Amino acid sequence: MKVLKFGGTSVGSVKSILSLKHIVENEARRQPIVVVVSALGGITDKLLSTAQQAVSGNEAWKISFEEMVDRHHKMIDTIITNTIDREDLFNKVDALFEQLRSIYFGVYLIRDLSRKTQDAIVSYGERLSSNIVSSMVRGSMWMDSREFIKTEFAHGKNTLDSVLTNKLVRDAFAELPRVTILPGFISCDRDTGETTNLGRGGSDYTAALVAAALNAEVLEIWTDVDGFMTADPKVIRSAYTIDELSYVEAMELCNFGAKVIYPPTIYPVCIKNIPIRVKNTFNPEGRGTIIKGKVENDSKAIRGISSIKGTTLITVSGLSMVGVIGVNRRIFTALADHGISVFLVSQASSENSTSIGVRDEDAHKAVSVLNKEFEAEIEDGAMFPMHAESELATIAVVGENMKHTPGIAGKLFGTLGRSGISVIACAQGASETNISFVINARYLRKSLNVIHDSFFLSEYNVLNLFICGVGTVGGKLIEQIRSQYEQLKEHNRLKLNVVGIASSKNAIFSRDGIDLANYRELLKTSETSTPEKLRDNIIGMNIFNSVFVDCTASKDIAALYRSFLEHNVSVVAANKIAASSRYEDYAYLKDTAMRRGVKFLFETNVGAGLPVIGTINDLRNSGDKILKIEAVLSGTLNFIFNAISADVPFSETVRMAKENGYSEPDPRLDLSGTDVIRKLVILTREAGYRVEQADVEKHLFVPDDYFQGTLDEFWKRLPQLDADFERRRRLLEAEGKRWRFVATMDGGKTSVELKAVNSTHPFYNLEGSNNIILLTTERYKDYPMQIQGYGAGASVTAAGVFANIMSIANV
Template sequence: MKVLKFGGTSVGSVESILSLKKIVEGENDDVIVVVSALGGITDKLIATSKLALGGDESYKAEFEFMQKRHYEMVDAIIDDEEKKSGLLHTIDRLFEELKSIYYGVYLIHDLSPKIQAAIVSYGERLSSHIVATLVNGAKRYNSLDFIKTIKKHGKNVLDSEVTADAVKETFRNRTQKSVVPGFISTDRNTGEITNLGRGGSDYTASIIAAALDAEVLEIWTDVDGFMTADPKVIHTAYTINELSYVEAMELCNFGAKVVYPPTIYPVCVKNIPIKVKNTFNPDSAGTTILSHVENDSKPIKGISSIKGTTLITVAGLSMVGVIGVNRRIFTALAENGISVFMVSQASSENSTSIGVRDVDAEEAVAVLNNEFSKEIRTGAMFPMHAESGLATVAIVGENMKHTPGVAGKLFGTLGRSGISVISCAQGASETNISFVVDGKSLYKALNVIHDSFFLSEYKVLNLFICGVGTVGGNLIGQIKSQYTELMEKQRLKLNVVGIASSHKAIFDHNGIDLDNYQALLKESAESDTQKLKNEIISMNTFNSVFVDCTASADVAALYQELLEHNVSVVAANKVAASGDYDSYLKLKETALRRGVKFLYETNVGAGLPILGTIKDLCNSGDKILKIEAVLSGTLNFIFNEISADVPFSETVRRAKEEGYSEPDPRIDLSGKDVIRKLVILTREAGYKVEQEDVEKNLFIPSGFFNGTVEEFWKNLPTLDAGFEKKREELQNEGKRWRFVAKMNHGKTSVSLEAVGQQHPFYMLEGSNNVVLLTTERYHEYPMQIKGYGAGAGVTAAGVFANIMSIANI
């Protein structure tokens, strides 16, 4: 025998109630069907009673609305006219009773708990008659006859023994299909109508299942089961196949509104499994709740949260070692009907923090200030301190007690994401770790925990890409082409949530369509660097990475604040790493302190692993003594192309046309780009240096760097004859030009040099770069790193590699 419970959404529409009919009639076993009121009707019954209490005649319209809804439901789902006539007669009678009660409330302006309980009972009484008529062969049983409560401490609580006996007696000769209204009950002694509380239909079903030793209790609702987290917040959340009773109880008590918490205990005692199923998707396997889950390897099963948390701190030196303080706290709150869902106390005992809902905060503070008024007056205790606007998060899983380091991983993950934990609590059973964070951080906290503990199918990086020129455009193309493969082979999702050009920006938490980003940018509102920074910070996404594919000093100026907000930075832009030394050092220190990354491998050598190699050498205890390098792919291309047939001015033009040089080639010809790269290399090698410290030996007269770009191109051919004369001399000597950057024990210089055939730089082809590292270990034979060092494609690939290194942390 099975017990099937259908919630309000499962009987709330024609579609859902017909699905209920199909599910129940498809069962071959005996079933008892417990139903809630039609979706939204319980709230409507309560709201209408309050209108009547206030003497507001609009209660009549609300009453008529409820009548009409039930009549329309009957008309839509019952085809048999004889059945329909009998059902409508019953519904008319019930509504007449309800109408009289409302009119009485309206007249005498009295709405006692007894009357309110009677009013809300009509929702289930009406729906159960409709379902019993709809399901072929079904018989309705009245819960008011066998679900019994007793008054304790002013509340109606289930009388378990009397109810169990009454259930057994009622269903001794049951039919194959039985229908029961959930939620409602009667007082054992007075016979007055009571109820089991909101969510009580689940409880009704559990009570019946336990009393009759059912094979299974099925809770049919509007979700596929328990989810690893709230899918409205975490799009990668998925259904949990199996949970233990303990895990389900923890999740239910802490915000997961799938099952009413008291439901679990009666069937748990009898070891009856609970299945949570979706009325709108009956083929889904749902979630099964058992005493023990086999082959369960995950340390945590799910994440729940409670918004609107207030943390109240009871503190004072008089609390230390004094017995009974906590008893007074919780007794005072309990006597005023205030529920505490989390408690945290320091071992010093000088403070206790309690979590309550925001709606209870003001009253809770007043109650506690009154309870400890004497101690507060004497200064032995402080007035209550309440901090609102918080959120409480709980991670749940029985395997946590068998897995060392879960708490460490949890708080480390939160810390790296810039989320401060205000208070935390963990029971000795180790099935639940609860903590309080700022409410603004809830979305980020849930996502980063879900991602970190492998509850998500994919690890997610949220990327903000600034700059959509040659490098940025190539990067977006590479991300798009690798997107599916990374998801399939590495379980990594690169979610581009922001793209900015020089004047426009687009943002989307769920990810931007990379096939259409250019059109979206064109249609977007105007933006600037400050708006860009503010939007990134306000989005507060987890695992955020800002990718700078510009050469802008204004964009580089955003790094510090982004790092402070735990956004990692990947920069193709050289400005920050080569700028003011103290600022550079502060960026690195901030990234280290905040547990995020500041990466800029492509600042030197595009896609070549130069900076990473220097970092590895230094970290292993080696010391960089000298650096000799050809670092400009543009200049190398120019001096490789120059010949008797191709003059100097033409090689510069070709470099620009083929995308090797900056749009303004003077940036390359001035050696500024090489100087920046040399400064970065020197700093990474452990030396303090500024750009002004570099000795500059340039090969273009300074006058060429003044005026407009057009004037530069016009005057450039005047240098051709001089370069050709010197080139011819070098050719006769068997030498070639190379623009060389050098660092020797911290002293730096750049110059155009002639190198012979035996020099490692002589055979450097095209736009390739080469770096020679002389270290304490690589002293006699310097380490050589050589390869393609310019071009948008390889630079974008290097940026992509930096992004991937963050993903693999």
């Protein structure tokens, strides 16, 4: 036989209760079943709130009462089609409502609501719903749970008399009807015969008690979800249903906020090794979750994540606690005597402090109770007054396989740390099936997502990108991400989720991701943005695994890096300004990224997509020392000096470089050597030397006065240089040489200069807009390492930025 329990949502609407009927009648064809039902969804709360109205003398209780009557009547009118059956059911239901009305009226008259009266009131929810279900399911027998679920009053509350209950259940079901309908939740005091209840969620408990007493084949809990989820799907969209859980894992998840089943439900069936199957009334074909003694063939260390909002952490501390026996007994006895539940305990090994986690609603009372308990010690100064910290949340990471996997706690806290999330308190039992910790509540969503993602509970690893700049490089990058999106999902199990895009004037944000096929149109209709607004939005979203990607040349945007890194947002920059700014600022960004466990990457600052900076870092990390760097670092200038000829004057080559997208938007940055100087400073710093832009010795080829005034004035004057360049070009050609603008670092000393190189020099045959870098190191002293290739262009720069992003994804 089976026991099936249906929750409030399963009997809360016409659609759900008809689904219940179909499920029950199908099961009854196979074997005898016992069906336990809750009150209609929301009715228990309505019963209690109406009681509060009555006891306060508010005549609105009558309206609330009639609303409950009307709801049940409408349900009966809709689902019971047989006239005789419907009339019979109306009589039963109305008789119950008459009793309930009398109780409410009494409460209203005498302004008293005792525990006994309140228990009687809430019992009507299940009594009404179970009678409706029994009338709907043909051939079923209704039984009153109060006849065999017995409680006793002890320690200020009703507790189950399990021995008597087991005996009475077996006696009541000595002959099993095909279908038995029971009201859940309600019970009866064994001594007084008064109606009691098993507490909120008690219908699950009723079903478990019956299943255990009758040695049922399985206990099925029918609810409005497909089963236990790896995390809260309202917070984590990638959360999915867990096929199997052990009893221990299910209990841990239930205790920490996974409101799928009532925690006491598990024990009665666990000791009888009766599996629990959680199913969805609205999706009966779904597999659901099976809970049993042992889960086979599971490789995941973590099974699920659960959380409790509204946590307050109370710290009991004082030097008098060290080595004193009985302090913790006093703490927990005092709290238990006042009905305060503690769900987390964390104690320092020095014993001078114990932190306990309670729900916010219990915090004030708990502080008062503990201050009273330790009043003498606090007055003497041996202990401090209780310290309560609220606006916290507690997370539990659950899985029996954790005890077989070394390093889980290290990975967990390391993952949180890299995301900028501080753990305020933690607790782990020796069984290692649950690691619980307390964090600031504002980081709850971020914490759940990053843990779910990092421990392979998600189907995909997710990287959340904020892309600033949609010009040539930014536009190409977005195209590349869009074209590679499905490939990365399929082969790398990686989702590049673009959650923010900003142009020079507008910005759009979406936690769920932006449509990359339509982002330009979305930008046009979005609100205007400033660097400050951009910063506040990104930090305010507080999103996990986030990366800020700067595809601009803006000084104001580069100034935001510090805030992003300090808030554990990685930075990938095509923008050279930050890495070539004051050395102290550069060093601070690098140090902050290292301290915070995030990335500050700027490979495309030099050589576009060429692996220059990464190679230098690899050499240094392996113990090599960079002695000298010689490089042609400007694709623009190399293009200009390759294109210049008798037919193509100097001014025309500059214009061609601009039109082909090789130069900066303002080509004077290239011609003045500013761009090359920045690149040289960046390489020198990455090679381990301290240098500023002002330290670079400059030998330029365009007079300084050409860099004054407006850009239009520059273009007008530029042809005046053509004749001199042509004269010098002819002399160079006669000598068999070519111009190259060379950046040099030698022992920390830096310079840039337009040099003439002959045909034997590695720079001589450098084509188009290519870059070349020669690295002389202690290991590559006689034959320098050479890196050469495209050093300019939107596509290769975007590809380099993309490669930096991927390196973060693969950490």
